[in-house]
Amino acid sequence: MKPAERPQSAPSLEEDYALLKVAAREAGELALTYFRKSIIVKRKIDGSEVSEADLALDVALKLALHAPRPDYGWLSEETEDDPERLKHRRVWVVDPIDGTNAFLRHLPEWTVSAALVEDGVPVLGVVFNPATKEFFHAMRGKGAFLNDKPIAASTKSTLDGALLIASGGLFKKKIWKEPWPEVKTRWVNSVAYRLALVAAGEADATISLSAKCEWDLAAAALIVEEAGGTITDHHGEAHRYNRASPRFSSLVASGKALHPLLIERTARVDL
Structure with missing residues (x-):
């Protein structure tokens, strides 16, 4: 078997896509149980804030994504980085709550962000804003969607008024x-x-x-x-x-x- 080939038993991208979407939705619902509540907040070494919600979602996402795919690497803002991930072709890349400042200030501008990277390139991605119920997702080569409806970037070609x-x-x-x-x-x-x-x-x-x-x-x-x-x-x-x-x-x-x-x-x- 060539080094770049996956074993025949490796999950398909479609299977990983389904797994990712379910995991992100469940993490988002968990986040809502903390949103606009009084929760524990600490300071990281770099001075940024981390809440008990960030940590709870990190655990939930790792259980939902990494546990059923132990052969994949794992990179998360809220998990100590393990260089072992560099040996893996496929790696989950996760931010349990992107926009913690907004989350802690009760603003609906935070998301659950999770991707699958293969050979250095994202191949699956979900960005879920539970507060606004906006669920963005994509698989490489299959288009991008918001709440399962196709989306397209702006076609504007001038800076004036952008x-x-x-x-x-x-x-x-x-x-x-x-x-x-x-x-x-x-x-x-x-x-x-x-x-x-x-x-x-x-x-x-x-x-x-x-x-x-x-x-x-x-x-x-x-x-x-x-x-x-x-x-x-x-x-x-x-x-x-x-x-x-x-x-x-x-x-x-x-x-x-x-x-x-x-x-x-x-x-x-x-x-």
Whole structure:
């Protein structure tokens, strides 16, 4: 058997897709039992907040996804990273609650984000916002869906009047080589939710020039691509997953027509 071949008994992507969607839905329902309640919150070493809900969902997702697929790797924001995952072709990449700040402040802008990565590329992805009942999902090559209805990214081809999900102050900073045209901005706490909204055409683009991690992007990146959009770093380079360091420097996501215009500006920024 060649090293790249899977054993005949390996689960199909369709089986994993079904497993993933059920696991994400159940995790979302569990999250709602904590949402808008008084819960325990701690600080991580990096200063970010983690709640008992984050940890409970992490356990639930690992039981639902990793336990029935012990031959797959596991990477989660709330689990200590195990380098053993680098030996696996297939890896679950999970953020139990993406947008913890919004969750703790009772805002409906958080999601359960879970993906299956194969050979460094997301092949299955779910982004579920239980508070709004928006269930985004995709399988590579099969299109992207919101509540089982097909979605498509924006076809806008000019920056003038574009709606960008980003900090409003970002475009006024002195980092830019030339002024931006008049754009509209909206802020959303969850990175995965921002990307899902771009995939659904609810916004034309999202930009972040600060570090993100694989669990922030993996599921939603696939959904953007399957919706006909493009996602890269600020230089226009594709993200690769299941690397030794899960950190990325930046992200730029939009419909295909707008993306080159964004990269033309972001690529000249020194981070």
